[in-house]
Amino acid sequence: MTNLSKIYELSEHKSNFALNLLKRFPPLIEMVVTSIRLNSDGKDLKRIYEALHKMKPNLDLVGAIDIYELSLLLENQCKTGLIQPQEFVIQLQKYRHGLELLALEISELILDMEK
Amino acid sequence: MEESKKSDNLTLKKDTFISDNHSYSTIIEKESKPYTIMIVDDIEINLFILSELIDSINNKFTIIKCSSGKEATEKFIDTRPDILFLDIYMPSMNGFETAKVIRDFENKHELASTPIIALTADSFSDNDELNFENLFNDFMKKPIYLKNLSDSLNRYLF
Numbered sequence: 001m002t003n004l005s006k007i008y009e010l011s012e013h014k015s016n017f018a019l020n021l022l023k024r025f026p027p028l029i030e031m032v033v034t035s036i037r038l039n040s041d042g043k044d045l046k047r048i049y050e051a052l053h054k055m056k057p058n059l060d061l062v063g064a065i066d067i068y069e070l071s072l073l074l075e076n077q078c079k080t081g082l083i084q085p086q087e088f089v090i091q092l093q094k095y096r097h098g099l100e101l102l103a104l105e106i107s108e109l110i111l112d113m114e115k
Numbered sequence: 116m117e118e119s120k121k122s123d124n125l126t127l128k129k130d131t132f133i134s135d136n137h138s139y140s141t142i143i144e145k146e147s148k149p150y151t152i153m154i155v156d157d158i159e160i161n162l163f164i165l166s167e168l169i170d171s172i173n174n175k176f177t178i179i180k181c182s183s184g185k186e187a188t189e190k191f192i193d194t195r196p197d198i199l200f201l202d203i204y205m206p207s208m209n210g211f212e213t214a215k216v217i218r219d220f221e222n223k224h225e226l227a228s229t230p231i232i233a234l235t236a237d238s239f240s241d242n243d244e245l246n247f248e249n250l251f252n253d254f255m256k257k258p259i260y261l262k263n264l265s266d267s268l269n270r271y272l273f
Binding site for chain 2: 006009010011012017020021024025027028050053054056057058060061
């Protein structure tokens with residue numbers, strides 16, 4: 001799910017920088033997941049947009065392309081208000097699930113890097 | 116938020132170094148005052164990235180971290196940073212509102228305009244660009260990389 005090439009590029013291949021950067025992902029993901037969960041009915045588009053927007057560049061950074069592309073789609077729907085409610089809620093759930101998996105993967109990567 | 120004060124009597128000089136097959140024109144040492152750089156973002160990971168990158172450019176800079184627009188306006192008045200990197204999309208007081216307070220303060224006290232670089236996850240819309248011109252000197256799209264940051268510091272600080 002992840003591709004750390006951008007993380008390494010950004011950190012100039014300094015492993016300590018990369019590790020400390022990755023360690024900051026799980027709390028951010030948890031915050032966004034909580035926000036999405038609280039708005040899982042898909043009604044408060046402003047709050048959903050805020051959560052998506054905050055996570056977006058960091059999804060790009062960690063190379064989570066599938067979730068990143070889904071976030072672009074959802075963010076655009078929030079912006080334009082062009083939403084099919086049932087489909088939107090399903091996509092939102094998929095996005096949240098993707099983030100939860102990403103958090104697990106990053107946690108494992110952190111453990112590997114610390115070995 | 117944390118403030119890391121660095122030493123005085125900083126000497127800086129323009130230099131170029133090669134890193135990861137990229138040539139970055141950056142400042143390493145030059146006779147100058149110790150620069151103070153304010154970074155504002157409500158997401159901790161973004162503050163971490165910026166502060167680490169700034170530190171890698173010159174570890175003697177003073178970095179002032181703020182996690183809200185309100186905190187930034189208060190600290191701006193106290194510290195008068197040499198440049199400010201300001202996130203646009205923040206709750207409560209966004210980047211536009213924050214920059215407006217700072218520009219009003221500068222105008223009221225007839226102070227020189229501080230370079231303000233907007234940080235954004237998006238490109239600017241046409242409407243945003245109208246406000247942008249009066250408030251910001253430039254913008255950078257996230258995620259921020261060393262080259263963009265280095266170019267920005269070279270352009271506005273040195």
